[in-house]
Amino acid sequence: MSDTGDEELSARERDELDELRSRVTALEGAATPPRRHHPFRSIGSVLLILLAALLSLLSVVAVWANSIVQDTDRYVATVGPLASDPDVQQAVTNRVTDAVLSHVDVKALVGQLTDAASEQGVPPRAAELLKNLDGPIESGLKQLVSGAVERVVTSSAFEKVWVEANRRAHSALDEALTGQSDAAVQLKDNQVVIDIGPIVEQVKTRLVDAGFSPAAKIPEVHTDFVVFASKEIGEVKTYVRVLEILGGWLPLIALLVAAAGVYVAFNRRHALIGAALAVFAAMVILGIALTVARDVYLDHLPPGTSQAAAGTVYDALIKFLRAGVRALGAAALFTAAGAFLAGPSRIAVLTRTGCRRSIGSLRDVAASAGFRTGPVGRFVHRHKRWIGVVILVVAAVVLFTWHYPTTAVVVWTAVITLVALAIREFLDDPSPPPAGSAAPPGPPPPAGSPTDAAAR
Numbered sequence: 001m002s003d004t005g006d007e008e009l010s011a012r013e014r015d016e017l018d019e020l021r022s023r024v025t026a027l028e029g030a031a032t033p034p035r036r037h038h039p040f041r042s043i044g045s046v047l048l049i050l051l052a053a054l055l056s057l058l059s060v061v062a063v064w065a066n067s068i069v070q071d072t073d074r075y076v077a078t079v080g081p082l083a084s085d086p087d088v089q090q091a092v093t094n095r096v097t098d099a100v101l102s103h104v105d106v107k108a109l110v111g112q113l114t115d116a117a118s119e120q121g122v123p124p125r126a127a128e129l130l131k132n133l134d135g136p137i138e139s140g141l142k143q144l145v146s147g148a149v150e151r152v153v154t155s156s157a158f159e160k161v162w163v164e165a166n167r168r169a170h171s172a173l174d175e176a177l178t179g180q181s182d183a184a185v186q187l188k189d190n191q192v193v194i195d196i197g198p199i200v201e202q203v204k205t206r207l208v209d210a211g212f213s214p215a216a217k218i219p220e221v222h223t224d225f226v227v228f229a230s231k232e233i234g235e236v237k238t239y240v241r242v243l244e245i246l247g248g249w250l251p252l253i254a255l256l257v258a259a260a261g262v263y264v265a266f267n268r269r270h271a272l273i274g275a276a277l278a279v280f281a282a283m284v285i286l287g288i289a290l291t292v293a294r295d296v297y298l299d300h301l302p303p304g305t306s307q308a309a310a311g312t313v314y315d316a317l318i319k320f321l322r323a324g325v326r327a328l329g330a331a332a333l334f335t336a337a338g339a340f341l342a343g344p345s346r347i348a349v350l351t352r353t354g355c356r357r358s359i360g361s362l363r364d365v366a367a368s369a370g371f372r373t374g375p376v377g378r379f380v381h382r383h384k385r386w387i388g389v390v391i392l393v394v395a396a397v398v399l400f401t402w403h404y405p406t407t408a409v410v411v412w413t414a415v416i417t418l419v420a421l422a423i424r425e426f427l428d429d430p431s432p433p434p435a436g437s438a439a440p441p442g443p444p445p446p447a448g449s450p451t452d453a454a455a456r
């Protein structure tokens with residue numbers, strides 16, 4: 001070391017010095033007498049954090065309800081893939097088959113067959129036996145119609161009909177959840193239904209082409225297929241309407257309440273961890289509630305409804321709700337982990353020290369290769385704290401303003417945030433400017449001053 005003690009420290013020595021300073025600061029803070037905690041302040045912080053967790057749960061539901069009701073394209077994207085689901089296809093096949101057969105008079109067909117047999121000179125006893133073929137003829141007819149329906153339902157034409165019908169049915173879902181009126185599609189007996197009459201028309205055409213001429217006499221049929229049914233729609237829609245109105249504000253209110261709970265706490269870092277874990281717990285509870293609600297919904301379906309198809313539709317409708325639950329839960333966990341690692345615990349200190357040393361070693365390697373941060377490094381060193389604040393604020397704004405954030409969005413935002421913080425640490429250069437560098441020119445001395453006189 002030089003006599004002046006101004007020799008530049010290595011990156012590892014700087015990291016160790018910074019760590020020693022932080023420990024000294026922590027010890028000095030521990031040596032000061034603790035402030036007297038006001039019990040009402042702690043209770044208020046806890047209550048605000050619990051309220052924020054509850055509001056976060058309602059926020060996820062409100063945003064989902066708002067999007068599924070008002071965004072037709074999102075709704076169609078939700079239920080559109082159901083057209084290729086085997087359970088839904090089977091349910092539609094059964095419904096259309098029953099609708100077609102209900103307009104076919106099997107007894108009349110048997111009578112026509114008997115009369116035709118008599119006209120062709122069939123023995124009377126054989127013609128009499130034809131009258132007892134109602135059951136076999138009906139069974140064969142059902143197989144014929146079911147096969148024709150299945151071919152229609154599994155074709156690409158059905159997907160187009162399904163998507164268009166659900167696009168029209170979106171207004172019915174709007175009515176079901178908000179009470180608004182729309183005559184295009186109806187809400188019948190607490191059921192959201194779509195009209196699959198066009199499928200019946202295609203089946204009629206196929207039956208006629210196959211030689212079953214009585215199918216041409218089937219009148220125009222408007223057949224309803226139940227997308228969603230629940231006896232509680234009348235009760236639920238009131239609450240969903242409120243959530244729809246507050247959908248744009250609840251997330252902001254929940255965030256402000258959580259911030260207030262952290263602000264009034266004595267140990268704000270601990271309060272931030274508690275708030276994040278409370279939100280995560282709320283998301284776990286909501287996820288469990290959605291699973292339980294699925295079983296309850298299937299147990300209360302009307303008689304004759306396909307539980308497999310109803311379960312598939314339920315899963316599709318809450319797909320984005322589950323995605324929101326997972327995304328907010330992941331964001332809460334990342335927040336809790338970040339607040340913990342910023343603390344004075346041994347694990348947090350070791351983690352930060354290890355990261356600093358790794359980045360410092362990388363910086364030393366870059367410096368040995370001729371890399372210099374120059375003025376940028378000194379700027380980062382002077383404003384290091386504020387740069388970190390800006391990085392965290394930008395990450396929070398991205399997540400808060402993202403249209404429909406998913407778990408992948410949260411994870412990638414966290415990764416990019418960590419990379420940005422690592423770059424900040426890499427560019428941090430506390431070394432002073434080189435001794436030979438020229439100082440920036442200052443203002444000229446005022447006229448008549450001793451300096452001005454000496455210059456002259």
